[in-house]
Structure formats: structure tokens, C-alpha cells
Amino acid sequence: MSSPTRTYTVAGMTCAHCVSSVTSEVAKVPGVVDVDVELSTGALRISTDRPVDDAAVKGAVEEAGYELVSP
Structure with missing residues (x-):
């Protein structure tokens, strides 16, 4: 069985260091088992092993210094 995935858009990333952050x-974030960030589109895809609150993902993105513009 595959892990549920969610896709978001992150604004403000300009380089590989941004993606890493x-x-x-x-x-x-508890429940997140895989993270994929695409610099060119700002796409953030996560796989989870349990329900994850969008607010927790938003807080993590903001902690890295960027803005979550959409779930």
C-alpha cells in the first residue's frame, strides 16, 4: 500500500539551498515520511504515514523562511 501524498506550492525559493531548507x-513534521521539492515550479510533495495537518506543513515551510501559497 502506498503512502498518501499531498502537493503544495511554496513561494520564494531561488536555489538548491532553499530546496534543502x-x-x-x-x-x-510528524507523519511525513518523504519530501520532494521542485525548485522550478515551487511544488512541494509529501508522503505521509498518517494524517498531517496543513498548518503543520505551513509552519515548517515558514520556519525555513518561505511561504506556503497553496495546499
Whole structure:
């Protein structure tokens, strides 16, 4: 059985370090088991092993210094 996935859009990323920062912070959210960030589109895809609150993902993105503009 595959893990549920969610896709968001992150604004403000301009380089590989930005991607690394977002990936690192979002990976700390309880329930997140995989994180994929695409710099060119701002797409943030997460796989989870349990329900994850959008507010927790938003907080992690903001902690990294960026803005979550959509779930």
C-alpha cells in the first residue's frame, strides 16, 4: 500500500539551498515520511504515514523562511 501524498506550492525559493531548507524542515513534521521539492515550479510533495495537518506543513515551510501559497 502506498503512502498518501499531498502537493503544495511554496513561494520564494531561488536555489538548491532553499530546496534543502524546505525539505529539512518539512521532514520534521510528524507523519511525513518523504519530501520532494521542485525548485522550478515551487511544488512541494509529501508522503505521509498518517494524517498531517496543513498548518503543520505551513509552519515548517515558514520556519525555513518561505511561504506556503497553496495546499
